[in-house]
Amino acid sequence: MTRVGLIANPAAGRDIRRLTGGASVVDNYAKRRVAECVLEGLAVVAEPPDVAVMPDRSGIADHAVSEAPDDLAVERVEMTVEESAADTRRAAARFRESADAVVVLGGDGTTRDVALEIGDVPLVSVSTGTNNVVPTPVDGTVAGAAAAAVATGAADADAVTDRHGRIDVRADDVNGEKRLTGLAAVEITDRSFVGTRAVIDPSELIGGVVSRAHPSDIGLGSVAGCLEPLAPDAPGGVALRLDDPEVTARSVSAIVAPGMTATIGVAERDRLEWDEPATFDVSDVVVGADGERELEVVDATVEMTPTADGPRLVDADAALGAAVEAGALVRDGPLLEER
Known part of the structure; x- marks a missing residue:
């Protein structure tokens, strides 16, 4: 069975640059919505991967589990929560051994923490932080769909990822x-x-x-x-x-x-x-x-x-294009039989 990891940093996008500059405010309600969209996107493939979500004390993981599509198996990672960057690194280390792709919601700091522990697991980094150079401003649904394409093999990970320095x-x-x-x-x-x-x-x-x-x-x-x-x-x-x-x-x-x-x-x-x-x-x-x-x-x-030891970042457009070429987004026969 394939698996996608989901990491959402509750502290991302909440530093002083919201006050001193023009940094956008990404509160935890918005992150819950993005996480919900990621899970919806995972369901675009015929056999969606299982999902493991990093736990937190802000309700993001709880919301993701409760609002997940019915045909998606979602669970929280069993781990200690310290409400620090150590949570992100600890979850990434777990996913290095158990996930086929990982979606991370955060800024450059969160992506860096994930990269330190994720190894060669393909990473879809979604911009929900303050400093967003590495994460891309991709829709959460698109990010989930791209992660599903890579995790299930509909998209060749080597062909749709770039190694960041x-x-x-x-x-x-x-x-x-x-x-x-x-x-x-x-x-x-x-x-x-x-x-x-x-x-x-x-x-x-x-x-x-x-x-x-x-x-x-x-x-x-x-x-x-x-x-x-x-x-x-x-x-x-x-x-x-x-x-x-x-x-x-x-x-x-x-x-x-x-x-x-x-x-x-x-x-x-x-x-x-x-x-x-x-x-x-x-x-x-x-x-x-x-x-x-x-x-x-x-x-x-x-x-x-x-x-050259940075993370493997997924190009969402390339991943979904590969999924189309593989026919992974097409269903044959009437949908009534599936309902």
């Missing part, structure tokens, strides 16, 4: 070695403490590394993309060193956060190959991943390396 960070500071992983971007900000996790002041950005770049991305990826785009499935990454636009030879007008643009001075831009590190010597900074500050480092050498 990731960025591994190692920092040696006065307190020892610290590590971090990013998907779309890893940023260094000129401040001595994490504080509000969201990066909301563009003047604090010192630089970092991105695994993809386009002006339509949010944050450091937009800065890099204004100079030269880098496709999500292109090898390697780009290292940026930033400075005051009053003193740099060039600057860009970039989308640095939802609802926020800024002129950013670019001192250096270096194209990186897979496993080619960029090194930053810093004094008292915070290193963040995908728009969220994570590590406080002091008198450190920070090494950022793009690698």
Whole structure:
């Protein structure tokens, strides 16, 4: 029997950028509706996969189970709920061994947490967070249908997925070695403490590394993309060193956060190959991943390396196109016999 995992992060889309910028508000009621749509989409194939849902204390999983289509077998994953990112990683680790595809509702941070544990399981990442560079704004019903096509083999997973890169960070500071992983971007900000996790002041950005770049991305990826785009499935990454636009030879007008643009001075831009590190010597900074500050480092050498070990992301359009070619969405004979 095939299986699809569903992960919905209750905390996604609820940080301070809803107040300081133009980030959209995705409350848990909206996530319940999206989860309901995902389950409806799974039913497009003749023999829908079973579904396992990450539990939570916000009612998303309970709603998904109670409102699931009658012909869909849905259960909650038996696991401890801490109401933290550990829940997402724990569920993803379970799905690595038991799921044929996984749908995740969240932003870049949620997708990153899933990617750390999901292994090679195909991932449909649906945008319901604040920073949404990797997740796509796909309808939940479409996401569910694409996951069903991949899980049941109606779509060849190798043909309809792309391997996204990731960025591994190692920092040696006065307190020892610290590590971090990013998907779309890893940023260094000129401040001595994490504080509000969201990066909301563009003047604090010192630089970092991105695994993809386009002006339509949010944050450091937009800065890099204004100079030269880098496709999500292109090898390697780009290292940026930033400075005051009053003193740099060039600057860009970039989308640095939802609802926020800024002129950013670019001192250096270096194209990186897979496993080619960029090194930053810093004094008292915070290193963040995908728009969220994570590590406080002091008198450190920070090494950022793009690698080809990111998640396998499903192209929903390609998956459903493959399902059409396979005839998986066609039923023969009168439907009265099935009712």
